[in-house]
Amino acid sequence: MELWLDAVLIAIFAFLIDRYIGDVPNRYHPLRWMGNLLDCIDRRIIDRRSRWNVVIGFLSYVLVLLVFGGVALTITMALRYGLVGVGEFDVLGVHCSFGEIVWIVVSALFVKVTFALFAFRKFCSPIEDDLKKGDLEAAADKTQMMVNRKMKGMDLPHITSSCCETVSENLVDSVISPLFYFGLFGLPGAIAFRCSNLMDAMWGHINEKYYVLGHFPARLDDVLGYIPSRISPLFVGVAAKLMRMRSGRSAVKAAMAEHRKTPSPNSGWPMTAVAAAMGVSFEKEGVYVMGEGPLPSIDDIRRCYHLVELTSLVFLLIVTIPLGMFLGIHVQVFIEDFIHGLLGVFRI
Numbered sequence: 001m002e003l004w005l006d007a008v009l010i011a012i013f014a015f016l017i018d019r020y021i022g023d024v025p026n027r028y029h030p031l032r033w034m035g036n037l038l039d040c041i042d043r044r045i046i047d048r049r050s051r052w053n054v055v056i057g058f059l060s061y062v063l064v065l066l067v068f069g070g071v072a073l074t075i076t077m078a079l080r081y082g083l084v085g086v087g088e089f090d091v092l093g094v095h096c097s098f099g100e101i102v103w104i105v106v107s108a109l110f111v112k113v114t115f116a117l118f119a120f121r122k123f124c125s126p127i128e129d130d131l132k133k134g135d136l137e138a139a140a141d142k143t144q145m146m147v148n149r150k151m152k153g154m155d156l157p158h159i160t161s162s163c164c165e166t167v168s169e170n171l172v173d174s175v176i177s178p179l180f181y182f183g184l185f186g187l188p189g190a191i192a193f194r195c196s197n198l199m200d201a202m203w204g205h206i207n208e209k210y211y212v213l214g215h216f217p218a219r220l221d222d223v224l225g226y227i228p229s230r231i232s233p234l235f236v237g238v239a240a241k242l243m244r245m246r247s248g249r250s251a252v253k254a255a256m257a258e259h260r261k262t263p264s265p266n267s268g269w270p271m272t273a274v275a276a277a278m279g280v281s282f283e284k285e286g287v288y289v290m291g292e293g294p295l296p297s298i299d300d301i302r303r304c305y306h307l308v309e310l311t312s313l314v315f316l317l318i319v320t321i322p323l324g325m326f327l328g329i330h331v332q333v334f335i336e337d338f339i340h341g342l343l344g345v346f347r348i
Contacts (some may be wrong), residue, residue: 007186008324074292146163281295
């Protein structure tokens with residue numbers, strides 16, 4: 001099979017795995033293992049104010065990337081070299097092999113680990129159910145697991161707003177960015193972004209403990225999210241048009257006008273675009289109010305994650321797959337070949 005077709009299938013399979021299988025159990029999830037490694041490093045740091053902690057933050061990122069990226073790419077390399085060509089057959093005039101299909105599926109599994117899209121509905125549906133039953137306390141408790149704000153005692157409109165805000169904010173971090181870097185650099189690009197984003201979530205806090213240690217991962221995450229966040233309103237607009245919401249132009253205009261309202265330099269872009277597309281406002285009390293219209297209703301939670309899902313699919317088709325066909329898959333194969341050559345030199 002041609003490499004460009006491999007790239008198409010990896011992207012599609014990754015999307016389908018996320019939709020119909022979802023994440024592996026938490027205790028087996030590679031992100032959990034990454035977190036455990038970072039916790040191990042964190043516990044051994046004594047002087048939190050030392051400027052050397054910036055270097056430790058950088059080296060920790062390199063370590064996590066080499067360990068987990070190296071393991072994933074060594075596995076895909078071994079499959080490509082060991083199985084491709086095994087069980088050859090033709091389908092609709094396309095020559096392929098069982099071994100190549102295995103390599104594609106395993107690559108897709110690793111790509112899937114770097115993003116999570118359909119998990120939004122998994123987390124949000126129980127909140128919708130609680131709100132429809134009038135159980136605000138239970139809904140607030142479930143929402144608390146998704147957001148970094150105090151939910152106890154919050155009223156219904158602000159619970160729905162918090163839910164929609166975190167879904168729209170995570171459009172970039174959880175989906176658009178990893179798919180963008182997969183398109184550019186293949187599996188290595190998706191893993192590199194996910195390592196950065198995980199470290200930012202764990203260490204990128206503005207407090208005495210992490211201000212120095214988390215400096216590098218926080219800045220790297222901002223840099224890597226710069227382009228994906230700023231192009232995301234375009235795709236929100238397209239998806240909104242397909243769903244017959246407000247025009248795509250309103251999403252882009254709102255993002256241009258209001259993206260600075262959030263403390264993060266990147267999260268305001270998708271959030272303001274989604275709010276504008278849905279015709280609602282998002283409010284984090286004491287921090288920002290964005291959008292025009294009322295705060296989201298209970299039904300708007302479902303509309304929000306459906307909009308984000310369709311936005312991601314549009315991005316996959318328009319950006320990820322074309323980039324992956326011409327760039328990403330070639331970078332992945334190049335690095336797999338490099339690992340194969342490296343292991344050969346050391347006779348491993």
